[in-house]
Amino acid sequence: MLGLMKDLQVKIQFIILFLLQMSQDLILGQLHYMIPEESKHGTFVGRLVQDLGLEIGEINSRMLRIVSRDEKEYFQVNLQNGILFVKDMVDREVLCPTIPVCVVSLQVIVDKPVQIYHVDVEIEDINDNCPVFSAKEYSMSIAESRLPGARFPLEGAFDSDVGTNSITSYELSTNDYFTLEFPKYIHQIRSVELVLKKSLDREKISVHNLTLVAFDGGKPRFNDTTQLVINVDDANDNAPTFNQSFYQCRVTEHVAKGTLVIKLNATDMDQGKNGKISYVFSKLVPLHVVSIFNLGQTSGEIRVNGELDYEDNNVYEIHVDAVDHGEPQLTGHCKIVVSVVDINDNPPEMTLTSLSVPVPEDAPQGTIVAIISVHDKDSGKNGKVNCRILQPSPFKINPALKGDFSVIVNTELDRETQSEYEIVITAEDEGFPPLSSSQTIKVVLSDVNDNVPLFLEPVSTIFIKENNPPGFHVYTASASDSDINQNSFITYSIIESTIGGIPLSSYISINADNGNVFALVSFDHEQVTYFQCHIKATDAGFSPLSSNLTLNIFILDVNDNPPAFVSHFSSDISAVKITTSTTAQPGQLVSKVKAVDLDSGYNAWISYKFKDLPVDTPFGISAHTGEITLMRAYTESDSNVYKMAVVAQDHGEPPMTAVTQLLITFVNSGEGVKIENYYHLRKNENEFSEENIYLIISICAISSIFLVTLISFTVLRWQKYKDEVNELRENYRIYSDTVGSWVYSQQSQCKFYLNSTQAKNDLIVFTPNGVQSSVSEDNNSTGHGIIQNLLYQPKHPHPDWRYSASLRAAMQGAVHVEGAAILRGGPVGLEQQWPTVSSATPEPEGGEVSPPVGAGVNCNSWTFKYGPGNQKQPVPQIPPDFPENFIIPGSPAIISIRQDQPSNQGQKSNFITFGKKEETKKKKKKKKGSKNQEKGNNAVDNNDQ
Structure with missing residues (x-):
């Protein structure tokens, strides 16, 4: 029962250890596969590409490869389907002879971008090895005096398999004296002990022949047997005894030879030679252990005799026997476990697993540049390694899985600033003193099209003289690019646009290679004075970059157009006929010539002059305006016809001219003067x-x-x-003839005001003087009285009238023609209120023209009156565009302006008549005022203009 409990406890410990080892493998590896050992070539291991989350198409494009620390490659990836398969047969016993869990670690690396994966392939042990005893027969002697419970170590069998495939149990042939105990250490049986169940009796049985069978736990189950020959000795019945059956000690690796490891102590209760003890290594101690340690036979001191290396073996299990010198010899047993203490004696080992160069300068932060595997044979802190980059660099190093470090991009890269880097990577462990190693990798940056072509200035201005030859080189566009190779190759082009509906490419072109700009046509300043051209510089990178240059092109004017005379009154501009009056005064405008020049600036600045003009010519011309004026009055000695040549000259270099002929004829004032030339010329100016x-x-x-x-x-x-x-x-219902005098301004303007606002004194209508007693006595008379006064005939104005002071007050405001009674009724009819002049003014003769007096009256206005003797009273000129008939709003009168035929003096007479809307009333009044009207008309007709 006790044996079964021990067996169960050992199995539970083995399962826990196995699970811990598996969990550690799962944490350290990204993928974990298991295959049995001795699998043949081509054996399926796992769908590696799919399990890593990669696509089948990425196997070749991203250069998937497997890196193993072992020199021999046991596994390979099918590049067609991404399956991991066995390349060479794996023998677990050869690959991992001392390790219970055999794992082959693989590194799967892909590029673009660089990624690393860890894959662990666990080699599952198969039961391909049988337990083997070192000998087919073992002989041993046991004194008959040994008490029950005495233990005797046996040399167990050896099985290369591990786990359940290794030795799991022993069986001893049936007997009454002996039984087996095989304590398990971790996961397998390390030793076998023969236990005495009851006392021996040499007289009964002197020799015991037993069969020992070792079984493994595999399927199928293998075993091996050996014969135990036990001789029962009589005599020395006390065996040496160690003070403790199990010893533990520690020794530092690489200690000097002769260093004491431990001193054993055993005692024997016997006396004499039966109590004398000698220490020897048990037969269970391997030979290589015996070569490393030395055991003093009498002292029991174990000293270092060879080289201790923690990396080779860190634990030694030594069995020592204490043998007395009795007959037969009795032996005491103990076990020593020597642990080797690691020292920091191994520097880190660095291996450049992957290097992805050149690195694009636009690589984002975190891009993997290189992968470095670092391994330190030491353990603990002595084997813990840190990597770093000592000098400042745009790269940094990050730890990866299981001692791998990746060099990644840490900041933005710029090839134009620095094109390559030498990165010194130092690996240092945490031992004392720390050990380190360094490795230098060279990282070259590849150019990326990240710089646009740049012009020296974004805007440039050039000037081209017109009439340039086609194909003329006008400008060279030059841009630079900081990139290299293809990314810095620049081509030039013109961004298409139009000039007045014509494509820009019809005017200029550019050489795409050197940026030379040529004029395709001969420019004409008169057609195109300025246009803008946008030149585009584009590099040849992938995705090309470009920048623009705005080129302002001005076409300079050249004096290539002569002046040309223009005329709107004659189809023949080379000879113009002009007539002027013989009575024209000096300074009077006779005509005007005008020439135009299609050029601009000084080339279009025209001056006028007469060509070969006689000295006595009465005409002059303005050099700037071309106005021809009369310089002096016409005399009888002057010719009636003058033929002159007018020269128009620009100010260009060289100057260009144009000539036109003028034929100026003097005519009498009655024959009519053709002044329409001037008006047409003025009209031309206003265009x-x-x-x-x-x-x-x-x-x-x-x-x-x-x-x-x-x-x-x-x-x-x-x-x-x-x-x-x-x-x-x-x-009121007032109807009356509208007669009287009026004042017409010198400016030939007639204004009427239709509201009650005070108006200017351009037109003033006065009422005639007469008897006013009736009106003054009856100021409150009704409209009937006023209509009754209309029956009386108006009287002539008294020849002695003058302007009086009352006129000033009357002239300060405008006289309204809004239907109010301007003509006042008297006892004998309508009575006009005529102004009088103060006594200080000399009495004028009848019919004399007098200027108006009073405030607010235009000093250039004139008034006229009816009366005898006004033979040549001037009549104001009527504007040519003044309507012949117009109606004063609100008034029953119609003002009629008519022009009679030219008189004997060749001038026109202008008349203004005031009539009524109602013809019936006009006929009734016509007889009463006929005499006065005829006299007034005669006076007007006799006046000169």
Whole structure:
């Protein structure tokens, strides 16, 4: 029962150890496969590519490969389907002779980007080895005096397999004296002991022949047997005894020879030679252990005799026997476990597993550049290694799995700043003193198209003279690129646009290789003065980069166009006929010539002069305006016809000219003067060019808004005024002839005001002087009285009238023609109120023209009166565009302006008549005022203009 419990305990310990080892493998490896040992070539291990999350197509493109620390490659990947298979047969006993769990570690590396995976392939042990005893027969002697319970170590069998395939149990042939005990250490049986069950009796049985069988736990189950020959000795019945059956000690590796490891102590209760003890290594101690340690036979001291290396073996198990000198010899047994203490005697070993160069300069942060495997044979802190990069660098090193370190990009790279780096990587362990090793890797940066071509200036201006030859080189565009090779190869092109609807490529071209810009056509300043060209510089990188240059091109004017005369009144501009009056005064404008030049600037600045002009010519010309004026009055000695040549010359280099002929004829004042030349010329000046079209549109828009506002205001005022007039008509009903005198301004303007606002004194209508008693006595008379006064005939103005002071007050405000009674009725009819002049003024003769007197009267205005003697009273000139008939709003009178036929002096006479709307009333009044009207008309006709 006790044996079964021990067996169960050993199995539980083995399972726990196995699970811990498996969990450690799972943590350290990303993939874990298991295959039985001695698998043949081509044996399926696992779907490596799929299990790593990669695509089948990435096997070749990303250069998947397997790196193993072992010199022999046991596994290989099928590049077609990504399956990991056995390349060479693996013998676990050869690969891992002393390790219970045999794992082959693989590194799977892919590029673009660089990634590393760890794959562990556990070689599963198969039961391919049988337990083997070192001899087929063992002989031993046991004194008959040994008490039950005495133990005798036996040399067990050896099995190369591990785990359940190793030796799991022993069986001893059936007997009454002996039994077996085989304590298990960790996962297998390390020793076998023969236990005495009851006392021996040499007289009964002197020799015991037993069979020992060793079994493994594999399937199928193998075993091996050996014969135990036990001789029962009589005599020395006390065996030496160690003070402890199990010893543990520690020794540092690489200690000097002769260093004491431990001193054993055994005693024997016997006396004499039966109590004398000698120490010897047990037969169970391997030979290589015996060569490393030395055991003093009498002292029991174990000293170092060879080289201790922790990396080769860190634990030694030594069995020592204490043998007395009795007959027979009795032996005591003990076991010593010597642990080797590691020292930091191995520097880290660095291996460059992968190097991905050149590195693109736009590699993102974290890009793996290289993978370095670091291994230190030491253990603990002595075997813990840290890697670092000592000098400043845009790279840093990160720890990966199971002693691997990756060199990654830490900051942005710029090939234009530095194109390559030498990275010194130092690996240092944590031992004392620390050991280190270094390795230098060279990282070259590859160029990426990350720099745009740059012009010296983003905007440039050039000037080209017109009439240039086609194909003329006008400019060279030059850009630079900081990249190299293909990324720095620049081509030039022109961004297409139009100039007046014509493609820009019709005007200029550019050499794509050197940036030379050529003019394809001969430019004409008169057609194109300025245009803009955008030149594009593009590199040949992948995704190309570009930048633009704005080229302002100005076409310089050349004096290649002569002046040309223009005329709107004659189809023949080379000879123009002009007539002027013989009575024209000096300084009077006769005509005007105008020439235009298609050039610009000084080349279009024109001056005028007469060519070969006689000295006595009465005409002169303005050099800048071309206006021809009369320099002196015409005399009878002058010719009636002058033929002159006018030269128009620009200010270009060399200057260019144009000539036109003028034929100026003097005519009498009655024959009519053709002054339309001037008006046509003036009209030509007012013609607007295309440049002013926007200004004119703006003026028209503002004028339209103003006109709409004015019309709206006028309509409102007109409606208000119409209501007032209708009210006056209902109250007064005044109808009268409109006669009197008027004042016409020198500016030939006639203004009428339709509202009650005070107006300017351009047109003033006066009432004639007469008897006013009736009106003054009856100021509150009704409209009937006023109508009754209309029956009286108006009187002539007294020849002695003068302007009086009362006229000033009357002239300060405008006289309204809104239907109010301007003509006042008297006892004998309508009576005009004529102004009088103060007594200080000399009395003028009848019909004399006198200037108006009073404040607010234009000093250039004139008044006239009816009366005798005014033979040549001047009549104001009527504007040619003044309407012949117009109606004063609100008034029953119609003002009629008519022009008679030319008189004997060849001048026109202008008349202004005031008539009524109602013809019936006009006929009734016509007889009464006929005499006065005829006299007034005669006076006007006799006046010169």
